[in-house]
Amino acid sequence: MSLFEATGVSVRYGAVHALDTVDIALDPGVLHGVIGPNGAGKSTFLDALSGRVKPSAGTVRYVGEDITRRPPRWRRHRGIARSFQRTSVFASMTVRAQLDMVAHRQGADDVAAVVEALELGPVLDRVCAEIAYGTQRSVDLALALIGNPRVVLLDEPCAGLVADESVRLLDHVRRLCRERDVAAVLVEHDVDGVFRVCDVITVLNLGKVLAHGAPAEVRADAEVVRAYLGSAA
Ligand SMILES: Nc1ncnc2c1ncn2[C@@H]1O[C@H](COP(=O)(O)OP(=O)(O)OP(=O)(O)O)[C@@H](O)[C@H]1O
Numbered sequence: 001m002s003l004f005e006a007t008g009v010s011v012r013y014g015a016v017h018a019l020d021t022v023d024i025a026l027d028p029g030v031l032h033g034v035i036g037p038n039g040a041g042k043s044t045f046l047d048a049l050s051g052r053v054k055p056s057a058g059t060v061r062y063v064g065e066d067i068t069r070r071p072p073r074w075r076r077h078r079g080i081a082r083s084f085q086r087t088s089v090f091a092s093m094t095v096r097a098q099l100d101m102v103a104h105r106q107g108a109d110d111v112a113a114v115v116e117a118l119e120l121g122p123v124l125d126r127v128c129a130e131i132a133y134g135t136q137r138s139v140d141l142a143l144a145l146i147g148n149p150r151v152v153l154l155d156e157p158c159a160g161l162v163a164d165e166s167v168r169l170l171d172h173v174r175r176l177c178r179e180r181d182v183a184a185v186l187v188e189h190d191v192d193g194v195f196r197v198c199d200v201i202t203v204l205n206l207g208k209v210l211a212h213g214a215p216a217e218v219r220a221d222a223e224v225v226r227a228y229l230g231s232a233a
Pocket residue numbers: 013016017018036037038039040041042043044045
């Protein structure tokens with residue numbers, strides 16, 4: 001049994017099958033990439049895993065318990081954290097105030113450790129609107145890591161970053177996943193980054209799993225190359 005398992009998860013928006021019988025199994029210390037073209041269902045999948053949308057079919061289990069109908073707040077308190085595609089940072093608050101606010105809500109006391117891990121010490125007393133966008137994305141990641149979650153779901157943490165900022169953030173994600181023994185999902189358009197840092201990759205296309213496996217295996221998959229990677233492979 002894996003720490004976190006989704007089986008046969010489907011999500012419909014009216015007539016649209018955003019997700020069609022998708023499975024995933026997450027284990028501690030393993031970074032699991034989810035890639036696919038626009039509209040493939042990646043964000044919807046994270047929404048279903050984090051409780052933001054209710055699947056029309058399928059089951060989500062955490063430590064063996066069926067949590068399919070549990071809301072996001074319940075999941076966050078029990079160690080399933082999510083970051084969002086758009087930054088969730090409050091522009092007018094200092095970095096420290098935001099981290100403290102989330103720690104208070106979670107009853108957590110690990111702010112100092114998270115600050116150290118993401119090298120946020122120098123910006124702690126700065127207002128978020130005034131720090132570099134790349135650092136704001138690190139603050140986002142820090143907010144998700146407070147309270148020592150066992151599962152972390154990351155929705156495009158590198159959106160809007162330049163290449164070397166992306167490399168740095170993904171290196172952080174990989175290191176934190178290993179060091180903290182976190183089971184992580186990384187949804188990301190930076191395909192090269194995903195192939196570089198992830199241990200296992202699921203490719204979605206039109207709401208279905210197109211391929212699943214180790215990075216080298218997925219990169220060589222003819223269907224994946226045809227539907228998604230094209231000449232970039
Ligand atoms: N709230 C919604 N109402 C109706 N349709 C939706 C809704 N959210 C998503 N969809 C549709 O579901 C499908 C999957 O969308 P989703 O945003 O999950 O894809 P994605 O892979 O995350 O795309 P992107 O890479 O562009 O972020 C798309 O066809 C999208 O138009």
